[in-house]
């Protein structure tokens with residue numbers, strides 16, 4: 001390098017001259033000063049690189065060749081620097097590329113101000129149940145002119161119209177350039193939300209996202225065929241109300257005309273337009289205390305769509321009093337109502353459970369799979385997702401979540417005593433996979449219990465729901481009430 005040569009030529013001369021003159025000890029260079037060049041860098045696009053140079057000088061201001069210099073960045077979210085001083089712009093903001101050599105240090109000021117664009121990334125145009133957070137939290141992405149994501153941009157979400165509310169209003173873009181609001185709860189009608197990125201030079205800022213809030217429109221008509229006590233009735237009313245918050249979209253009306261007994265012994269004539277489901281409830285003797293607590297399932301499902309229109313819930317009175325006393329009847333009723341609505345009962349007709357009857361039956365609905373991953377199931381690797389029960393006989397296997405993985409979740413084949421059995425968003429999402437319009441936010445908090453898929457040491461006793469799927473012939477009925485197919489029980 002010419003610069004180095006010019007520096008070194010006179011230095012060599014001076015050193016020799018001094019040595020010759022004094023005839024004493026040779027000069028020992030000591031690292032005295034660390035210079036960096038240039039002293040500042042400015043970037044206008046992400047991913048761009050610039051080389052910086054560090055020079056170590058001795059006490060005579062001469063360059064020390066091959067001096068060891070270590071580079072580092074004090075804000076790697078803005079700029080990174082390689083071992084040889086190559087600086088890369090990563091995100092908007094300020095940083096320093098710091099050089100150190102022994103006890104010496106010097107820094108290059110790095111400024112990154114990439115021209116950027118704010119774009120909708122997720123959650124625009126949703127419909128949701130009034131008073132609840134939307135299923136998908138809205139998100140925006142910041143990209144620079146070369147379409148690289150821009151991290152570390154502060155984004156503020158604010159309700160612009162409709163009267164809803166947000167949580168997590170202040171977000172920051174991640175390494176993927178995406179910022180997501182915590183949640184957006186909508187009110188009836190049109191709702192809008194703005195996302196505003198901080199900083200200058202950002203086009204498309206702010207972004208406006210829209211959503212529509214609607215009223216609950218799915219109706220569960222519970223009809224008691226036997227006498228029920230107030231406490232028993234409360235459990236059914238509460239279960240129906242909860243399922244009507246989880247499934248809120250109307251399904252098409254269905255005309256049905258069938259003789260008494262079509263949905264099993266003791267069931268009445270059906271001759272009406274069904275909106276949206278009729279559930280016949282029978283409380284009588286099944287098999288004495290223990291064993292089967294109840295059985296439930298649909299007896300008429302829609303074609304097209306496969307959403308049930310009529311179903312039956314049958315409970316053994318020998319067990320109901322004990323369940324009420326234990327505070328578990330509510331959970332049993334919610335669980336069995338889930339079967340009537342299609343959980344585990346129409347899965348196979350819809351081709352949603354590959355591996356049924358084998359060692360790894362699994363539910364392949366897209367919504368449930370995503371919800372499983374979001375709620376602790378992402379690392380699950382001992383089988384295919386989402387694991388469905390592979391044991392314990394007809395009525396349990398292939399129609400519940402797998403107990404060894406899900407443990408306390410409501411829709412396994414076992415209720416856990418002494419702890420809540422939450423109806424998780426994974427179950428709600430699975431109902432969405434059946435074609436229902438569902439509201440994730442009415443689900444109960446739950447994290448996948450045993451993602452390793454190993455049976456945990458039992459820490460609470462279980463109530464086995466046993467053979468709880470009512471196996472009736474299921475009539476598949478078109479809009480005009482014509483039977484197009486009969487699904488026979490296995």
Ligand SMILES: [Zn+2]
Pocket residue numbers: 335336339400412413465468469
């Ligand atoms: Zn069940």
